[in-house]
Amino acid sequence: MRRNRVLAAVAAGLLLTGALTACSATGEGGPVTVKLLQFQEARADVVKDLIPEFEKAMAKKGRPVKVDLVTDILTDDQFRTKITQQFYSGTAPDVVDMGGSNVTGMAGAGYLLKLDTYLRTWDGWDEYYPSVKKGARQRDGSYYSVPHEASVQSLFYRKDVLQRLGIDTAQPRTWNELIARLKKVRAKTGEAPLVIPAGTAWGGGSWTEGLLPIVAGTGSTLYDEKSGKWKLRSKGLSATFDLYADLVEADLLPVRDLHNPNPWEPTKYEKFPQGTLPVAAQGSWGWKYDWGPEGAAPIKNSREKIGTWDYPALVPGTEPAPISGGGFGYSVNADAAHPDAAVELAKWLSSGKALARQLTAVGAVSPRAGLADTAPYSNEPSLLQAEGKLKSSIQPPLGDGEDRVSQAVQSATAKILAGEADGSQAADAFAEEAEQLLGSTRVAE
Amino acid sequence: MTTVKNPAARPTRRRRERAALPLLLGPSVLLIAVFVIAPAAYGVYLGLTNTQLTGFAARDPQFVGLENFRNLLGSADFLESLGRTGEFVLWSAIIGQTVLGMLAALLLRQKWLRGKGLFGALMLLPMVVPEVVASLTWASVLSSESDGTFNRLLGLFGSGAAAPLQEYPMASVILINVWRGIAFAMIMFQAALEDVPDELIEASRMDGASALQVFRHITLPLIRGPVFLYLLLTTITTVGVFGLVYFLTQGGPGQDTEITSIYIFQSAFKYSQIGLGSAASVILLILLTILGMTYARLAKVEV
Incomplete structure (x- = not known):
């Protein structure tokens, strides 16, 4: 009888431990974590300031997300070499901010999440300039990055x-x-x-x-x-x-x-x-x-x-x-644990004031219409002038x-x-x- | 009292020894198999495929037989990188480090030399410094900017700024590799010279032999084995030198210092063509094996 009680207590303890572990593993109730990689200092600095705003916005929506910013300052070539190894070995972060010329090879290899469904249902996508959309479309006709700048x-x-x-x-x-x-x-x-x-x-x-x-x-x-x-x-x-x-x-x-x-x-x-x-x-x-x-x-x-x-x-x-000249875009790792949250981050960073602040920090041209009045981008006549040229530019x-x-x-x-x-x-x-x-x-x- | 020999004792001992053999050799065989043979075999396999890390072709690597090898052996860039590797090894390792290392070892053997400790320490210093630190230090010293150490020195003599890493890139990396490798040569030759009996040298000097003759006819023949062993080791390590050259010139300017190790790195990692890079490594491995066997034969040493 006594032995049975002990066994029952042990079994109950195990079940409870298992349930708690499962809860913590799925992150139920708590925010999901998304890792974002930046390899240029200016971009990392501005995004670092924006992350708390994104986290607040997501918490307000009842979908809390914690963004873990990974800053790894590298040259373009060093970055390309390193991120390729990371993707190949399955250790790449969830969201990567990189130049469009890198996306082609990575998307081809299957490292990046196909974003077509997400972009189709996003009203912001309609505001993108056709030349930017064309530049972001890959050989298979799909999109694997959310462009957040043009040049x-x-x-x-x-x-x-x-x-x-x-x-x-x-x-x-x-x-x-x-x-x-x-x-x-x-x-x-x-x-x-x-x-x-x-x-x-x-x-x-x-x-x-x-x-x-x-x-x-x-x-x-x-x-x-x-x-x-x-x-x-x-x-x-x-x-x-x-x-x-x-x-x-x-x-x-x-x-x-x-x-x-x-x-x-x-x-x-x-x-x-x-x-x-x-x-x-x-x-x-x-x-x-x-x-x-x-x-x-x-x-x-x-x-x-x-x-x-x-x-x-x-x-x-x-x-x-x-x-x-193309520009940087946010791509999502095909193996990201929380792809929806990762795409939300990419879209949020590519919209409104968050986008305006990034464009101004790195001196990029807006890839989408409707930003000319958003400060601080609106105070950059050289960039606005270049944006005007974007419409008539040749897309390589x-x-x-x-x-x-x-x-x-x-x-x-x-x-x-x-x-x-x-x-x-x-x-x-x-x-x-x-x-x-x-x-x-x-x-x- | 007589002892009776047990005839079964010797075979039992032999059996025990035989049984112990796998236990004794097992761990090393396992380690070599896992960390040397398996990666090398995998490298050979990759060299026979078109494995790449980016692009649509990366999703489905194909077996391409000897195509990578054919491409490499028909590629002027690869063959030129092999030529540059030969030049780098010949001048920096075989000639520079060996001659200067031998001179340093001979000097340290001289009884009249004072401050041997300091001299030895100065010679050893470049070997102690990590490769990256050594490269970046030299990159700073030889910087083409007017505030580079070398250019400041030139400025003292009223000369304009120079850019040795761009104007004489191969000579620069050779000199830096000589600087870095003298210590190892010196240690090897010092140990070998310890085994040369002083009496032999003294006797030959009494017979009127000059210092050069003593070295040529007495010392060198006696240390031939260690010299060839050193040449074998330094050739292998110098062919594998990557960081020193990469941090100094990244293989440039143009392709002037693109030795094969850099060619392999660039093919496999910078341009993500693992198959091609692996094939180039296999070719280098074969060349090194041939070279190593030649040295071993010449030295008549067992390696």
Whole structure:
């Protein structure tokens, strides 16, 4: 009898322990935790301030969420390498804030949650600009990130410096026209006047901020969305590699600085602010992130000293045009424990005042309409002006295998910088390497 | 009193020894199998597939046979990286570290040398410093900025700023690797020189042999085994050097210092092509095995 009581007590104890454990495991009653990764300091700082507001908003809705912000400051390339390993090994956080060029490869590999259903039922999605939506749509027609910024790629120039040197600052119609002006600058200053990201040290920037905007402006098809194949030889590509070779040959590109392990430092952070390198291929984030008052290399009165040109025409039959440069978006881990809460966080951070504060902090352009009156974004005329250009900008193609193409671009442009290849040799080297990396099935004949 | 030998005793002992053998060897065999053979075998397997970490193809890796190997052996970039690795090993390990390590060991053997402790400590210092710290220190010293230590020194002589890591990248990383590796060579050669009898050297000096002749005909033949063993070890470790070069130049400028270890890292991790990177590792492993066997034969040492 006594033994039975003891057994019953033990059994009851076990059941109770089990029930309590189960409760704590599912988090019933308590907030669910969502881990958010930021790898750039400016973004992490602003999001850190926003998180309590999100948590309050969710608590008000009766769906409490606790956001655990993981700040891991890395360069773009370091981030890409690290997050890929984390996704592969199943240790990635729930929400990752990253550039659109990273999303393609990660979505393809199945690491990211498909967001189509969530976006369809979100009224905010209707406000996104078509070009941003197009840029975010992946090869399978689905969305794997909530874009929370956009950018316009232009040629930034030091208005004050060029005017002092007596150089025309009107929009150059063609690259030849621009090269003629740059030669005059070179003759007067003795220094290379233009930086375009190129070579291996700049990493993915040599592709997204370097070659891609120039090729996109030529009108040649680089990626055929219908067939899902890359066209690795075209008039536009040849002209672009020839342009790089011409710029190097005429000493218009700072080759030595481009060989620096952090090539943006001597060029965009030192020489452009000093005015000794007065033209830089740059995304609209340059206004704040690079040269704003709290940027990496502040330029006083930047609105007065800096101007922007659209990319000049490179091949006959084209016109100067601004190029859409993409931007960061929030992606959700396909294995996130609480996907609904993770998507809620992504949507909240991509709306209203939270979005306005992030855009202002990093100097990005709004990816959706209706934000022009929301402070502090409404106080940023340069960004609003760039947003106006976004509607007419050319959207460069993005497709599966983009990281392979980026690799081939880096190595082909590195050959030009090293003086090992002229334009046509670099174009051949690019096509050969990209085909080898992509595999023949992903290359158009 | 006579003792009677038990004829069954020896076989029993042998049986016991045989039974103990798996127990004694088992743990090491298991560790080697788990931590060396299995990863190497998995590496070979991955080298035969198109495994990648990103893109739609990552979802369904395919067996591609020797395609990765064919691509690599036909790739100018990979072959050039092998050439640069050879250059790096030859100048920094085989010539630089060996010659300077031997000189340091010979110097420390001299009775007239004062402050041996300090000298030895100074030589050992680069080996004690972690690789990352050593690389970043040198990156700072050789910085192309005018406030880099090297450029400040140049400034004292009225010279303009230089950028050795960009203008002479391979020579720079070779010199830094020599600096870092002298200590190991010195220790190995010091230990070997301890076994060379002083009488032999004294006798040859009395016969009128010069210092160089003594070294060439007496010392070197006697320490041949350890020298080849050192060459084997330093070749293997230098081929595997990654952090030192990566933190100094990241393989650049361009591809000027992209040795094979960096090529492998970039293929496998930066560009997420695990299959291709694994195949490159396998090729390197085969080359190192051939080189190691050649050294072992030349030295006539059992490894």
